[in-house]
Amino acid sequence: MRDEVLRRVRAAVATLVLAGLLVAPWVVDDYTAAILARTLALGLVGVSVALLTGVAGMPTLGQTAPYAAGAYASAVLGSQVSDVGVVQVAVAALAGATLAAVTLPLVVPARGVIVLMITLAIGELVVTVLGRWRSVTGGTDGLAGIAGVRPFWGLPVLATDQARYLYTLVVVATLVGAVLLLLRTRAGVLLRAGRDDEMRLRASGHRVPLYLSGAHVAAGAIAGAAGSLLVVAQQYISPADFGFDTSALLLLGVVIGGTASVGGALVGAALVIAVRDWLFGVLPGHAPLVLGALFVATVYLLPTGVTRARRPRPVPAPRPPDVAPTRDRDATPELRV
Amino acid sequence: MNCLLSAEKISVRYGSLAALTDVDLCVHDGQRHALIGPNGAGKTTLLSVLGATTRPQRGTVRFVGRDVSRLGPAARARRGINRTHQRPAVFATLTAIENIEVAALPRTIRRRRWSPGGTRGAARRTAAELLDQLGLSDLATVPAGHLAHGQRRQLEIAMALAGRPRLLLLDEPAAGLSATEVGRLAELLAALPRQVAVLLVEHHLDLVYALCDTVTVLRDGRTVAAGTPDEIRTSPLVRRAYADGVS
Amino acid sequence: MIAVAAGPNRIDPYVIPALDGVAYGLLVFVAAAGLVFCFGVANILNLAHGMLYAIGGYTAAAVLDGSWASLALALGVGVLAAAAAGVLLAGLLTPVATGNHLTQALLTFGVALAGGSLLVAGFGPDDPQVLVPAALDGSVQVAGHRYAAYRLVFIVVATALAAGLYLTVRRTRAGMLVRAAVDDPEMVACLGVSPTRIRVGVLAAGGALAGAAGVLGAPIIGPGADTADTVLLLSLVVVVLGGLGSMVGTLLAALAIGEIQTLGVALLPSAAPFLLFAAMAAVLAVRARGLALRWAAT
Numbered sequence: 001m002r003d004e005v006l007r008r009v010r011a012a013v014a015t016l017v018l019a020g021l022l023v024a025p026w027v028v029d030d031y032t033a034a035i036l037a038r039t040l041a042l043g044l045v046g047v048s049v050a051l052l053t054g055v056a057g058m059p060t061l062g063q064t065a066p067y068a069a070g071a072y073a074s075a076v077l078g079s080q081v082s083d084v085g086v087v088q089v090a091v092a093a094l095a096g097a098t099l100a101a102v103t104l105p106l107v108v109p110a111r112g113v114i115v116l117m118i119t120l121a122i123g124e125l126v127v128t129v130l131g132r133w134r135s136v137t138g139g140t141d142g143l144a145g146i147a148g149v150r151p152f153w154g155l156p157v158l159a160t161d162q163a164r165y166l167y168t169l170v171v172v173a174t175l176v177g178a179v180l181l182l183l184r185t186r187a188g189v190l191l192r193a194g195r196d197d198e199m200r201l202r203a204s205g206h207r208v209p210l211y212l213s214g215a216h217v218a219a220g221a222i223a224g225a226a227g228s229l230l231v232v233a234q235q236y237i238s239p240a241d242f243g244f245d246t247s248a249l250l251l252l253g254v255v256i257g258g259t260a261s262v263g264g265a266l267v268g269a270a271l272v273i274a275v276r277d278w279l280f281g282v283l284p285g286h287a288p289l290v291l292g293a294l295f296v297a298t299v300y301l302l303p304t305g306v307t308r309a310r311r312p313r314p315v316p317a318p319r320p321p322d323v324a325p326t327r328d329r330d331a332t333p334e335l336r337v
Numbered sequence: 338m339n340c341l342l343s344a345e346k347i348s349v350r351y352g353s354l355a356a357l358t359d360v361d362l363c364v365h366d367g368q369r370h371a372l373i374g375p376n377g378a379g380k381t382t383l384l385s386v387l388g389a390t391t392r393p394q395r396g397t398v399r400f401v402g403r404d405v406s407r408l409g410p411a412a413r414a415r416r417g418i419n420r421t422h423q424r425p426a427v428f429a430t431l432t433a434i435e436n437i438e439v440a441a442l443p444r445t446i447r448r449r450r451w452s453p454g455g456t457r458g459a460a461r462r463t464a465a466e467l468l469d470q471l472g473l474s475d476l477a478t479v480p481a482g483h484l485a486h487g488q489r490r491q492l493e494i495a496m497a498l499a500g501r502p503r504l505l506l507l508d509e510p511a512a513g514l515s516a517t518e519v520g521r522l523a524e525l526l527a528a529l530p531r532q533v534a535v536l537l538v539e540h541h542l543d544l545v546y547a548l549c550d551t552v553t554v555l556r557d558g559r560t561v562a563a564g565t566p567d568e569i570r571t572s573p574l575v576r577r578a579y580a581d582g583v584s
Numbered sequence: 585m586i587a588v589a590a591g592p593n594r595i596d597p598y599v600i601p602a603l604d605g606v607a608y609g610l611l612v613f614v615a616a617a618g619l620v621f622c623f624g625v626a627n628i629l630n631l632a633h634g635m636l637y638a639i640g641g642y643t644a645a646a647v648l649d650g651s652w653a654s655l656a657l658a659l660g661v662g663v664l665a666a667a668a669a670g671v672l673l674a675g676l677l678t679p680v681a682t683g684n685h686l687t688q689a690l691l692t693f694g695v696a697l698a699g700g701s702l703l704v705a706g707f708g709p710d711d712p713q714v715l716v717p718a719a720l721d722g723s724v725q726v727a728g729h730r731y732a733a734y735r736l737v738f739i740v741v742a743t744a745l746a747a748g749l750y751l752t753v754r755r756t757r758a759g760m761l762v763r764a765a766v767d768d769p770e771m772v773a774c775l776g777v778s779p780t781r782i783r784v785g786v787l788a789a790g791g792a793l794a795g796a797a798g799v800l801g802a803p804i805i806g807p808g809a810d811t812a813d814t815v816l817l818l819s820l821v822v823v824v825l826g827g828l829g830s831m832v833g834t835l836l837a838a839l840a841i842g843e844i845q846t847l848g849v850a851l852l853p854s855a856a857p858f859l860l861f862a863a864m865a866a867v868l869a870v871r872a873r874g875l876a877l878r879w880a881a882t
Binding site: 185186189190192193195196197199200201202203204205206207208 | 388390409410411412414415419420422426427428429430431435436438439440442444456457460493496497499500
């Protein structure tokens, strides 16, 4: 019953938000358009968080790492390679995917909450590196004055905030559409199966680490692409854009949107970021306090959904089979998809 | 000799407890082989060793003549050993048909023969057929987590079959099933293609004697007897083995 | 051989950072012990752990006035305040106790956010000054170099604390329970101890440890707006590298991190930002299999 109500509320809110996002460029002023563009970029990162957390069962607090990699790659390299937006998005996605690929051995063998810890650590360390690598990233001062972008060959450089917002909207819509399509293929059902019962998936002969690696790299590419959008939206980036606070807010947004729902993640993440911005504008001193309360309230009111701790991998040292951990089996599954 | 699956001198210890000691087992192609014995005999441990979820201290497992001792569960499944578990393992948020579909999907990226609907379409057709065979077609779109215990057990057997195994390891498939369900299970197992060998751990002795052509008896981690159901049924050794057990 | 004998200049620049590394590492160990404890025993990922350390640090800044009495007071108040915050966390976690780790992460993060905001509101956004007792404020001769007296004393005290922790875990009944719980958390429930009690106890103890570290370590990692995040990150890296199996592993991991942050930076200043990351990557890549096995129980 409660699930039904929740579903309808989410659907209604999502429709409203999406309608608003479509109408925005013609309705809002420059400043708001820029903010919305940045919010959309973060929403896309939220999509990558949902892909890992909800669909693959790898809860993550570290998607800001490929996001940052993509942003800096776009700002530093992209502008040297080409000023075409699509190319910069591709460069950024590649950077994000590369970082994800490099961190695979750290993340893929881990299960459950350990993934949260490791991804948090990775995210923080990447941001620290960015802050200190002054020669390339400008350190904590960030990079400003980034050149404008032409969305596609033959089109003029994006000159207004509204134009930049539209560009962001189109890219996000395309990428989210691609993710949704991909999840309808066997990749989607295999990831969800592994999330539900990894051991059963292995028992059917599937190479689970391979699938998890694929999901991780794909999520890295998406977050990286979002980084390029951030650069276009703000025309300025600094390590402060990629802190651990952002990761936690994204996770909150994903949970609010329905952990395994990709569309919900976009809307949820965008909403949470918007609320944060609004709070910081309205209550500059006490915004974190209210946000903290929001976290606690969400946890009390909403089921956090899909992240079942995966069953442990087979242990080479023998264990009595009937004493093997079974608590995950008995946990009542969250049946939302 | 020529066993499809052979376990040689398998020993498993947990600290000072010897779960299995020097157990040998041979399952032939197409055989219906039962593993019985009182509680604590080590039957499930042996099945775990064969399914690679437990690594023995000593011993070798060979499949189709090759040593598979070092292979994990996924690798063994790809070679053709599929199993079910004591507690039916299903993908709770996936529908029944999706469960079997996953099990039927190819595990490698090698190019397959083209079929309508692509690989997922082919897998879905296999899944639909298997569901039909089980008589569970009207549950196709129900999330597996919502299924009753007996239905989940049947679903897991279907998932094991979907992998086109050469050897099926079944861990107490009749446990927790009603009489009708046991009957249906017996029909399903009897109707299995001849090329699929079955190794069955069971307490339900009627099912065992009706279905199987070979029985191995374990007690206290050792093999006590092996032979045809008739031989086992009348063996005094076996009776003594069970006398102290709670079977 | 000849190089070492002929030139004290060779090893000189590194003795101080190396000692610093020991001090830093020991501090990280005591600070992280609370997180290891929470996670290993009660399977709680406490993202407010850094905040608990910061509570200790801010208490030290507020109470310390250069006298020994104030140091004792700061320690007492800091430990109590942080432990109380831990109990509060346990209370907040109780209604969602059956939730998964995502729940805990979000809830504890929310508390950290709110708590951090309150601390900054109370003490201001700048790093407050910490006044150590005058006797410890100077420097001392060590192997021909001057070294901060406080850090030397800290090394001694922290070592004693670590030894105390080790003995408690190894020799007392409570310690045995803790070790058993780390091996198999479900067993603890079977022993008839209420999970709520365990949660409260574990978070209080973890808080107390973090608070003590915050007070004593204030001159090394002092209170400030970033402290909570820094300490949380370092503690997480210790847990990830050191594993949950043994205190010795945790200690070694902490010392390694301390040395990387100090000696490592001194030896390879241009690689400084990457060192911790690279070290973590190297250790994990080698241990991934072993860690996964240990975590199979969690």
